[in-house]
Amino acid sequence: MKIAIITGASSGLGREMAKRIGKYYPDVEEIWLIARRRERLEKLRDVLPGVICRVMPLDITREEDQEQYAATLQKEWPEVRLLVNNAGYGVLGDFATADLQRQLGMVDLNIRALTAMTHLTLKFMGRGSRMINISSIASFVPNARMAVYSATKYYVRAFSRSLGLELKNRGITVTAVCPGPMTTEFEAVAGINHNSKVFEWLPRVPASKVADGALRHAAHGRPVYTPGAFYKFYRVISAFLPDTLLMRTAKA
Ligand SMILES: NC(=O)c1ccc[n+]([C@@H]2O[C@H](COP(=O)([O-])OP(=O)(O)OC[C@H]3O[C@@H](n4cnc5c(N)ncnc54)[C@H](OP(=O)(O)O)[C@@H]3O)[C@@H](O)[C@H]2O)c1
Numbered sequence: 001m002k003i004a005i006i007t008g009a010s011s012g013l014g015r016e017m018a019k020r021i022g023k024y025y026p027d028v029e030e031i032w033l034i035a036r037r038r039e040r041l042e043k044l045r046d047v048l049p050g051v052i053c054r055v056m057p058l059d060i061t062r063e064e065d066q067e068q069y070a071a072t073l074q075k076e077w078p079e080v081r082l083l084v085n086n087a088g089y090g091v092l093g094d095f096a097t098a099d100l101q102r103q104l105g106m107v108d109l110n111i112r113a114l115t116a117m118t119h120l121t122l123k124f125m126g127r128g129s130r131m132i133n134i135s136s137i138a139s140f141v142p143n144a145r146m147a148v149y150s151a152t153k154y155y156v157r158a159f160s161r162s163l164g165l166e167l168k169n170r171g172i173t174v175t176a177v178c179p180g181p182m183t184t185e186f187e188a189v190a191g192i193n194h195n196s197k198v199f200e201w202l203p204r205v206p207a208s209k210v211a212d213g214a215l216r217h218a219a220h221g222r223p224v225y226t227p228g229a230f231y232k233f234y235r236v237i238s239a240f241l242p243d244t245l246l247m248r249t250a251k252a
Helices: 012-024 038-046 063-076 100-122 147-166 186-190 197-201 207-219 229-240 243-247
Strands: 002-007 030-035 052-057 079-085 130-134 173-177
Touching: 002 012, 002 100, 012 030, 012 038, 012 079, 012 207, 030 038, 038 052, 063 100, 079 100, 100 130, 100 147, 130 147, 130 207, 147 173, 173 207, 229 243
Parallel strands: 002 030, 002 079, 030 052, 079 130, 130 173
Antiparallel strands: none
16 A cells, blocks of 8 residues: 655645645555644545545654554555655744743654654655655754754754665655745744744745645655745855854844
């Protein structure tokens, strides 16, 4: 059985990607939808006609949930054509005063869980399989007031590039997706709503457009995808200019 797996499918970008998988990966027979909110996943399954969806309500930061995921893979032994490591969150605020558990939670989800899900899934992936890891423009320049978030997204981009090279001989590609702000639940979760001048003026790319672009770039095996001309330019200048020059503007 050929499947696609997507974490954080209950809202935002993950949900938009789940809706489009059939368009770019027509050989996928089943989509495994992962997030904590079961009812959201069930609703999504119900609006995806003609696609078999498996609802997997898991908190991927919990070891027992990771074990349950691994056991399901072991039992079904599917061919994973696409893995989308999308679940993630941010926190806006000065590190010293922001809640410690929420900061550590970002490391647990954006880094540890993504790494674990990748490791657990890789042996079910083969030649032509694709992996998409959601990073961010926050991985281009360190972002004060989102210090931990920005660092986690640096990890995702760097990890994706190294892994892509390691997996080349197996014919598996890894695409790091680096979106700018999208209008999703992310902003409310991060406490951004009207608390950041930068977020007020940064251009938004719709999550639906990012989802299309990410799936298309991954289908072509591209290593990095940055949606939107403004952010493509930002990525290029951040590679040439010293961090210190851009960090003031990049302060969230
Ligand atoms: N929106 C932006 O401005 C923006 C910009 C750049 C990058 N990104 C990145 O894009 C990705 C998707 O974010 P989004 O904008 O779509 O935000 P979102 O709407 O808040 O979606 C986050 C998803 O992650 C899931 N999730 C959270 N904790 C989880 C856990 N412990 N276990 C399993 N699933 C969990 C959530 O589902 P449950 O709550 O049901 O578990 C939800 O489906 C994230 O990696 C984010 O960092 C977002």
